[in-house]
Amino acid sequence: MTSKNTEQFDAATGPRDRLTLTSGERFAWMTNEHTEWGIRARPGERGLRLADINIGSYGEAPDVWPYDTEIPRGALPNDTAEGMGYSIFEKQEVWAESCAELYEDAIQARWVSATDIPWASLAPLPREIEAAVCQLSTDLSQRAYAAGACVSGWLQQISYGYLEVKSYLATQIFEHSRHAEAFRKRTLANGGALGIEPPNAFTQRCMEAMNFSEALLCIDVLEAAFQVTLFEAGDELAHNDAERELYRRSLGDKLRHLQYGRDHLAWIAQHAPQRSKELQRYLAKAEHALVADLEQPISSEPLIVLFGGGLDSIDRGAARLHALRRAQVERYLQTLREAGFDHDAFPLHSHLAAFVEQPVEA
Amino acid sequence: MAIEVERPVGEQQRDLSPGLDLAWLNLPDGEWGVRAEPGRKGLTLDAIAAGRAGVVPEASRNYSMRLRGVREGKGTLRVSPYTSPSQSDVWSDNAMMLYEEAVQRQWSSATDIPWISIQPLRDDVEFAMCQLCTFLTEVEFIAGDTPGKWLPRISPDYYEVGMFLTTQIMDEARHEDVFRKRALVNGGGLLQQGPGYGLRKILEAADFTEMSALMHVQGEGFVQSMFRMGELLGQNDAEKRIFRLCAQDESRHLAFGVMHLKYTIEKEPWRREEIHAYLDKSERDLAEGTDISFIPVFEAISVLLGGGKEHFDEGAQKFMAIRKKQVNEYMHRLEVAGLGDRRERMVPELAVYLDPPR
Secondary structure, eight states: OOHHHHHHHHHHHHSSGGGOOOOGTTTTTTTTTTTTTTTOOOBBOOOOBBGOOGGGGGGGOOOOEEEOOOOOOSOOOOOOOOOOOOOOOOOTTTOOOOOHHHHHHHHHTOOHHHHHHHHHGGOOOOHHHHHEEEEEEHHHHHHHHHHHHHHHHHTTTGGGGGGHHHHHHHHHHHHHHHHHHHHHHHHHSSOOOOOBBBOOOOHHHHHOOOOOHHHHIIIIIIIIIHHHHHHHHHHHHOOOOOHHHHHHHHHHHHHHHHHHHHHHHHHHHHEEEEEEEHHHHHHHHHHHHHHHTSSSSSHHHHHHHHHHHHHHGGHHHHHHHHHHHHHHHHHHHHHHHHHOOOOGSSSHHHHHHHHSSSSSOO | OOOOOOSSSHHHHHHHSSTTTOGOOOGGGGGGGGGOOOOOTBBBHHHHGGGGGGGGSOOOOSSSSOTTOOOTTTTOOOOOOOOOBHHHHHHHHOOOOOOOHHTTOOOOTTTTSSSOOOOOHHHHHHHHHHHHHHHHHHHHHHHHHHHHHHHHGGGGGGGGHHHHHHHHHHHHHHHHHHHHHHHSSSSSOOOOOOHHHHHHHHHHSHHHHHIIIIIIIIIIHHHHHHHHTTTOOOOSSHHHHHHHHHHHHHHHHHHHHHHHHHHHHHGGGGGGHHHHHHHHHHHHHHTTTTTGGGGGHHHHHHHHHHHHHGGGHHHHHHHHHHHHHHHHHHHHHHHHHHOOOOOHHHHHHHTTOOOOOO
């Protein structure tokens, strides 16, 4: 049907009077033979959300998606359509039960760094404090930008059977961007300067991922668990309302990233348990890369200075950083447990294990 | 507490804080004291493009995700094979402004569309709207995937471009979602998939400027011209609002593309013929009856514009008026970008719609 009608329209394109000559098969598409005619999505209290339109066959994300084209799930296939180069056709590779809700939540929780952060609350800080804020913000900004670039590279690989995942990932990419610019703005808004780039061991690991779950375990499980815990400590780190608000808003976004990572892992644990040892490898490599970054002075020292309140209270700052690291590792392990993925089956990186095992000194 | 700067700060403090490196404390003095100030629109990217952080290099060999102005680390790993070694490959002077505008103007398809205003329509009109929405959903899929493909390839020296692309990814996800919602909210459903040939051309593009010319200027330009006729296409407040909000988003994408093309042609005028060659190819595909001339879409739009099957011919005439508008606005955008000579090179099937030059 398609080619024939297309040819007819080719002939008609241009001179307007020929358009009416396409009557041979006119309105052939106007049939409810292949639709669920009469099925009707209803807006709920929170509007018409993605989950609300997952009705009938339109809502069924199959275990395996058979099309390499851009066909919307539930539409009538066009057999002349060419492939679009997707490489992900299995639900277990990308799915998380929460992604449709996370997509809508992300949109509702949107914020604007230019106007939602009370930048006017910034006031001059002691130089070592300002430098520490700048170094930490430089680190967070670059990691966010890298995470967004990494996730966005996967978008084109995911076929449209899993549109809820793609939609959610769009919000996450957007949020990574917002974190990148918001922390960059903080760096440049108070008389300080951009700091030193992070060593990139972890970013390299993210970029090296050869499948989506591997990348996701890095960004939305391990790194997200660490950053959620860091942002939860935002009130301690902040010196003004702008920083407090920046950490608070970023925390909201990051919690969704972590939930998606956790729920994706849970989906794999339930539906593709044979991948368990494969995922252990990815996690072990991600932990190794993270530790390589954490061991660098630029990762730890700004936090020591901020927690200590300056260079005069290094010991106090170091103890508080130790407590933070412990909480970060525990959050990571808790996330794995919630996903039904037991880290006891393989060893935690010794550097991370040490944070959990060693008592925190006051 | 002020710190003396007679010798590097890090070295001083290492003495005071044994066991710490503190090299990061040793910020160059020349960079201190530059303070970005919020303006009328808040603290925007434009406001922080000051001092060293604001100097955009014409060439980039930045392979480590280091956003412009960040200091290089010792032994930092390279992480990405960038394909944008020069500013003119990707730059658009309005990227910063468009990023901030996009962030400010995000909307929610769940709550910003008056879905309640949609009442049962005649079957032929409902079919037509659902067919159009099926097509638009597909278009938006690809328009979201494509910037995702390019983002990791853009040097972070030009991070504003990368950030703008993330807003496009977000916008297109919302468009894909809002047209899908419309197709499923009023008893219709998703109908015939299009051929996607033109969409694939966008994904196939091996060069950023080629991609941008095809997607932002040509593809989104044609879609934008159609969205701006949303008052005629929409049958109720919800649909009219959908077209209006989507048009607002598409305007940004289009503005980026036009200004990027302009920048490239101004900075690298020798690329003019190359860019014409991209447009030759894609216009030919456009004219040969691919996505925008897909029969079900043409018929659906005609039914919507005419007000029903029985007014198809009247609707088809209005469709041709839209096509004329699409082609003329396309030509105008190319003129703004500095490609006014396209008028003489446009494929005849499209050129037939051109008004005489102003």
